[in-house]
Amino acid sequence: MSIGTAVPSETELAEIKHHFIQNKSIFEDYTVGDYEKEAIKILDELFKINDYAVLVGGSGLYVDAVLKGFDSFPTIEKNIREGVNSNFEKYGIAYLQEQLQNLDANYFDNLSIENPQTLQNPQRMMRFVEVCIGSGQPYSTFLNQKQTERNFKPILIGLDADRKIIYDRINQRVDFMMQEGMLKEAENLYGNRKLNALQTVGYRELFQYFDNEITLDFAVEEIKKNTRRFSKRQLTWFKRLENVTWFDFMEEESTLIHHINLSI
Numbered sequence: 001m002s003i004g005t006a007v008p009s010e011t012e013l014a015e016i017k018h019h020f021i022q023n024k025s026i027f028e029d030y031t032v033g034d035y036e037k038e039a040i041k042i043l044d045e046l047f048k049i050n051d052y053a054v055l056v057g058g059s060g061l062y063v064d065a066v067l068k069g070f071d072s073f074p075t076i077e078k079n080i081r082e083g084v085n086s087n088f089e090k091y092g093i094a095y096l097q098e099q100l101q102n103l104d105a106n107y108f109d110n111l112s113i114e115n116p117q118t119l120q121n122p123q124r125m126m127r128f129v130e131v132c133i134g135s136g137q138p139y140s141t142f143l144n145q146k147q148t149e150r151n152f153k154p155i156l157i158g159l160d161a162d163r164k165i166i167y168d169r170i171n172q173r174v175d176f177m178m179q180e181g182m183l184k185e186a187e188n189l190y191g192n193r194k195l196n197a198l199q200t201v202g203y204r205e206l207f208q209y210f211d212n213e214i215t216l217d218f219a220v221e222e223i224k225k226n227t228r229r230f231s232k233r234q235l236t237w238f239k240r241l242e243n244v245t246w247f248d249f250m251e252e253e254s255t256l257i258h259h260i261n262l263s264i
Helices: 010-015 032-046 060-068 078-091 093-103 105-114 116-120 122-135 163-180 182-192 203-210 216-240 253-263
Strands: 156-160 244-248
Touching: 032 060, 060 216, 078 093, 078 122, 093 105, 093 116, 093 122, 105 116, 116 122, 156 216, 156 253, 163 182, 163 216, 182 203, 203 216, 244 253
Parallel strands: 156 244
Antiparallel strands: none
């Protein structure tokens, strides 16, 4: 999935040590909770020999897991996860929404008001439903159980740009990915299109093209549109975080370094 996930180039990877780059197979079950455990383990090792580590995101949920800790959820049996996934394939997102409303009405209502786009996210919704079914308890009972202490001090920096610039760069990035062979990459993955790892912007739209549901040109435009929407949600998430210092994306590196030194 190197093109569709914008994996750094070999030159970039050689310049500085990276972590969590193509370290998992698409066939592995992997949750944000798994990521939290692995990321904290690596950070503990890094801080034995370094004063700083740089975390770049990305998904706000995964950033939160590292900074704040993640709530502890029960292990869900594989047959329950497969059953929920199978029902989603048959009945669509409406099935998941109905299940969550029945199994955890308070959480469903909160999402409807505060984060309605999550109700349209199949991966998140399947997770909510499988936890409810597997544990026999509402998903929300596992939230905010504890305040995790970390052995590091986070310095939060946000990079922003005019919305038009962001959208133009997204459009250019999608065109570049297509030029680099995104279509062929998606074709090679098409046989595994039901896997969780492939329910992402870029692959989803091209799979629709392979299924003769849409044209290729329309698929590319949909990738651009859905990526812009994702970008907007990312900004909304990070703008809500406390203690973030925002800079223009063209700001000099020296300014950022000066800010970090003052924040220690």
